[in-house]
Amino acid sequence: MSVKTFRQAINEALHQEMERDPTVILIGEDIVGGHGGSAKKPGSSGGMMGVTAGLYQKFGERRVIDTPISESAIMGAAAGAALTGLRPVAEMMFVDFFGVCFDQIYNQAAKFRYMFGGNARTPMVIRAMTGAGLVCAAQHSQALWPIFTHIPGLKVVLPSCAYDAKGLLAQAIRDDDPVIFLEHKLLYDTQDEVPDEPYTIPFGEAKITREGADVTIVAFGRMVQLANQVADKLKGTISVEVVDPRTTSPLDTDVIVESVAHTGRLVAVDEANPMCNLASEVISVVALNALASLKAAPRKISAPHTPVPASPVLEKLYVPSTGQIEAAVREVMAA
Amino acid sequence: MELSKSELLRAYRLMKTIREFESRISREFEAGTVPGFTHLYLGQEAVATGICMHLTDEDYISSTHRGHGHCIAKGCDVRKMALELWCKRDGLCRGKGGSMHIADISKGMLGANAIVGAGAPLALGAALTAKTLGKPNVSVTFGGDGATNQGTVFESMNFAVVLKLPVIFAVENNGYGEHTGIAYHLGAKDIASRAAAFGMPAVMVDGTDFFAVYDAMGEATARARSGAGPSTIECVAPRWRGHFEGDAQAYRDLTEIKELRERKDCLKLFRERVREDKKLEAHEMDxxxxxxxxxIDEAVEAAKVAPHPTPEDLLTDVYVSY
Known part of the structure; x- marks a missing residue:
């Protein structure tokens, strides 16, 4: 056990899964970097954010494969390789780039098993950077997990800390279904106690990151960290429970319903744009299963229904904040 | 490339099976017994056969919406195919795929595909598996002339060249992308030269001549198996039917089809050639x-009366784990 960053935890999971299983390969743009450059230093990048550093040096060009900038070809190659015996981990540098290759994911990989009558498996992982907060503007900052969550056949993972990132990524790689694994850019440098040995975390099992009795906050991805801060700040005055579903598909509705049945109050927090996002889904689940236990109308905190602005001033207003979450907690308590 | 008598008979049987399967489906469709949407391979039988005669079950193909011919040539069971076209429970895909998604992974058939151009990236993946695991296998992506205008195909051609993948792009130039003729939709003079511009060998052959397709595929396969990378074979074989069954083909002069049936029938041409070369006798082919x-009669009649999927089947096979 030692303290590791979110970035190191992901890198370690990739190392350990590649060591464990020779059919695991990595494929993407600049996950190696430096091929064909004048410095003649393949492996000099290790990903735009250094997440895949050292993997090329360790596992070589047969298993750590840089491609041309051709997202459809990458996603299709991963899907085809998964159908025929490999366990590819494909990197979509920024989640926003799904726009140029989504067919290969939602019409192909996600549907093979069903369309082929259960006679196929597609064990692939797509890793992608996600989320706002680094002044990356409208086409490099989105929170698109509601779109993936909507598609039957895909599993969607949204880790909120380094410990979960390592265990969930190992699970994703060993899983026999296509998995979208989303890494929030602002989490890469966050730190956590992370075991050195390999471990997995099952999908569809929410984690209660703070126990409480008055209000339930269900938060996703980076928003879990903000919810935890609010719970810690209010400790002693309002007892806040924080639920981190960790995967949006499958979604652990049992823990959400149990928590709200216990507290009677719900604040749902999702960085994604508000129409049909996971906060909406959580409120729907509670309305269907725990309506009678609600002491106040649920509150929903999300980004506004706008693209992500470039201006750091506007971006700060765009991303849900601890201030908004705290205000919502106080509102449901006052109701 | 010299073919033995049994190989010639196998080629003839495959082409004839495709011809009769598709002809029967056409009649059944007209009679209203086949559910859904279907696209037939009539006129192009020599392409799938000439290509797939070089492949084993460990070699993979990705197919198109016009995929029945590819299935048959790759060795799929015609009875299970018929069951799938009738969306029956014992079909190749348990009735959940139908004509446009028919697949048999155990035979290396990675699925018909209702998205034009989507099969090319999938074939890259199958080739990547062979290359990564050090196996001598190849993958083939079938795609029409229309599909070659898709970005996925351009991406895949460059990708395959850059990563030296054992892929063969089998382009089926059947003259039309849906209702639009190639004279309108293709900017280049032909597809082979465009493929060659990506840096791979690319040839154009008469896709109604089984032997021309077979020979070109022999070279492409040898190259791919040796690790030298991808090739493209543009097979010109105009389709005899519309884009889909029921297509009135108002965009087409119907004498064109009559002429094709008379002059470019790959089965007729094959029979003439093997008899001239004294390789097969007429009675053997008869x-x-x-x-x-x-x-085919047995397969279709059985499919018509076979059981449908059960209501429980609606919810299964979405995920492996639940």
Whole structure:
């Protein structure tokens, strides 16, 4: 056990899964970097954010494969390789780039098993950077997990800390279904106690990151960290429970319903744009299963229904904040 | 490339099976017994056959919406195919795929595909598996002339060249992308030269001539198996039917089809050639004809009365784990 960053935890999971299983390969743009450059230093990048550093040096060009900038070809190659015996981990540098290759994911990989009558498996992982907060503007900052969550056949993972990132990524790689694994850019440098040995975390099992009795906050991805801060700040005055579903598909509705049945109050927090996002889904689940236990109308905190602005001033207003979450907690308590 | 007598008979049987299967589906469609949407391979039988005669079950193909011919040539069971076209529970895909998604992974058939151009990236993946695991296998992506205007195909051609993948792009130039003729939709003079511009060998052959397709595929396969990378074969074989069954084909002069049936019938051309070369006798092929007709009749009649999927089948096979 030692303290590791979110970035190191992901890198370690990739190392350990590649060591464990020779059919695991990595494929993407600049996950190696430096091929064909004048410095003649393949492996000099290790990903735009250094997440895949050292993997090329360790596992070589047969298993750590840089491609041309051709997202459809990458996603299709991963899907085809998964159908025929490999366990590819494909990197979509920024989640926003799904726009140029989504067919290969939602019409192909996600549907093979069903369309082929259960006679196929597609064990692939797509890793992608996600989320706002680094002044990356409208086409490099989105929170698109509601779109993936909507598609039957895909599993969607949204880790909120380094410990979960390592265990969930190992699970994703060993899983026999296509998995979208989303890494929030602002989490890469966050730190956590992370075991050195390999471990997995099952999908569809929410984690209660703070126990409480008055209000339930269900938060996703980076928003879990903000919810935890609010719970810690209010400790002693309002007892806040924080639920981190960790995967949006499958979604652990049992823990959400149990928590709200216990507290009677719900604040749902999702960085994604508000129409049909996971906060909406959580409120729907509670309305269907725990309506009678609600002491106040649920509150929903999300980004506004706008693209992500470039201006750091506007971006700060765009991303849900601890201030908004705290205000919502106080509102449901006052109701 | 010299073919033995049994190989020639196998080629003839495959082409004849495709011809009779598709002809029967056409009649059944007109009679209203086949559910859904279907696109037939009539006129192009020599392409799938000439290509797939070089492949084993460990070699993979990705197919198109016009995929029945590819299935048959790759060795899929015609009875299970018929069951799938009738969306029955014992079909190749348990009735959940139908004509446009028919697949048999155990035979290396990675699925018909209702998205034009989507099969090319998938074939890259199958080739990547072979390359990564050090196996001598190849993958083939079938795609029409229309599909070659998709970005996925351009991406895949460059990708395959850059990563030296054992892929063969089998382009089926059947003259039309849906209702639009190639004279309108293709900017380049032909597809082969465009493929060659990506840096791979690319040839154009008469896709109604089984032997021309077979020989070109022999070279492409040898190259791919040796690790030298991808090739493209543009097979010109105009389709005899519309884009889909029921297509009135108002965009087409119907004498064109009559002429194709008279002059560019790959089965007729094959029979003439093997008889001229004294490789097969007419009666040997006639016997195949009878076998094939009986098989297809049996397959279709069984499919019509076979059980449908059960209501429980609606919810299964979405995920492996639940």
């Amino acid at each position: 016997r195949v004809d009878l076998d094939v007709l009986a098989l």
